[in-house]
Amino acid sequence: MPVKIYAHRGSSARFAEHTRAAYVQALADGADGVECDLQLSADGVLVLVHDEEVDRTSNGTGKVAGLTLAQLKSLDFSSWKGAQIPAESGGVGEQFLTLSELIDILASATRPIGLAIELKYGAVFDPALVDATLAALASRGWSAQTSTLENVRVSFMSFHPEAVAYLAQQIPAERLCQLLEDERVSTQPASGGPAEHELLALLRMAREVAEKLLDDGLAHIVGPSVEYVRANQKNIARWRAAGHTFRVWTVDSGADLELCLATGMEEVTTNRPADIKALLADA
Ligand code: G3P
Ligand code: CA
Numbered sequence: 001m002p003v004k005i006y007a008h009r010g011s012s013a014r015f016a017e018h019t020r021a022a023y024v025q026a027l028a029d030g031a032d033g034v035e036c037d038l039q040l041s042a043d044g045v046l047v048l049v050h051d052e053e054v055d056r057t058s059n060g061t062g063k064v065a066g067l068t069l070a071q072l073k074s075l076d077f078s079s080w081k082g083a084q085i086p087a088e089s090g091g092v093g094e095q096f097l098t099l100s101e102l103i104d105i106l107a108s109a110t111r112p113i114g115l116a117i118e119l120k121y122g123a124v125f126d127p128a129l130v131d132a133t134l135a136a137l138a139s140r141g142w143s144a145q146t147s148t149l150e151n152v153r154v155s156f157m158s159f160h161p162e163a164v165a166y167l168a169q170q171i172p173a174e175r176l177c178q179l180l181e182d183e184r185v186s187t188q189p190a191s192g193g194p195a196e197h198e199l200l201a202l203l204r205m206a207r208e209v210a211e212k213l214l215d216d217g218l219a220h221i222v223g224p225s226v227e228y229v230r231a232n233q234k235n236i237a238r239w240r241a242a243g244h245t246f247r248v249w250t251v252d253s254g255a256d257l258e259l260c261l262a263t264g265m266e267e268v269t270t271n272r273p274a275d276i277k278a279l280l281a282d283a
Contacts, residue, residue, distance in 0.1 A: 004032040005276055006116055006269040008250050013271040016081035017057060018048040019095035023105050029274040033114025036102060040129055045069040046099040046136055072096055099136060106152045118157045125162035147175040157223055161210040168218040177221035177247055178210050182228045214239055222246045226256045229263060236263060254279055
């Protein structure tokens with residue numbers, strides 16, 4: 001089976017992440033699927049933003065959860081990247097996407113497309129985001145049994161094991177991905193937050209719960225970072241033997257792709273779908 005390529009926040013090396021241009025480009029690049037990060041706006045709309053705040057990826061400021069859809073739509077989410085937006089992708093104001101708008105883009109494709117939705121949580125799990133996501137998908141004709149909507153095959157991902165466990169009550173395990181990160185890479189203590197060793201202990205605890213969830217088979221897709229794969233070969237081998245499939249992030253280099261091929265990974269998530277596709281064709 002050829003390795004499937006998921007475009008991480010769209011073709012985000014070329015265009016600003018989560019924008020219309022980035023997703024249109026992902027389809028043109030021949031990606032098998034796309035990844036997105038989902039949050040709720042202040043007025044309860046499902047919007048595509050990675051960070052808790054809009055500051056890094058727009059000309060605005062503040063928390064996504066504190067801004068309405070109209071306020072988010074008034075911001076420029078693309079110019080920070082400096083890439084020219086193609087005419088067919090609209091102007092600056094059309095770049096910010098809701099989940100519904102992303103589905104419209106994917107539904108326009110003439111081939112089956114995977115949509116990997118990451119439910120973005122901080123430390124605290126709140127079922128409202130999952131509930132709103134499943135309700136929005138259902139209103140468009142998605143069914144939980146097949147997790148498919150027209151040509152779009154939807155899967156769900158989260159780092160938060162409580163979110164994955166909650167989804168497991170409603171979604172087939174084959175469409176569920178538990179994300180895993182090597183906590184030594186992710187430790188970035190915030191000022192006023194817990195000290196580094198406390199943060200490391202918390203992250204390790206969450207990771208152990210997530211690993212147990214995979215051992216128990218609640219989620220079928222393992223979603224490790226490249227660093228996690230390198231550092232945790234025993235776990236990878238155990239889940240491989242148990243029949244899990246793997247979706248590794250973020251695979252942008254030849255060396256990282258080699259690692260995935262050597263360990264038999266089925267899916268990779270990349271900011272550079274065209275480059276990874278070309279490397280796979282030469283492999
Ligand atoms: O695809 C998983 C990956 O997106 C998780 O990390 O921080 O890029 O959302 P992050
Ligand atoms: Ca993500």
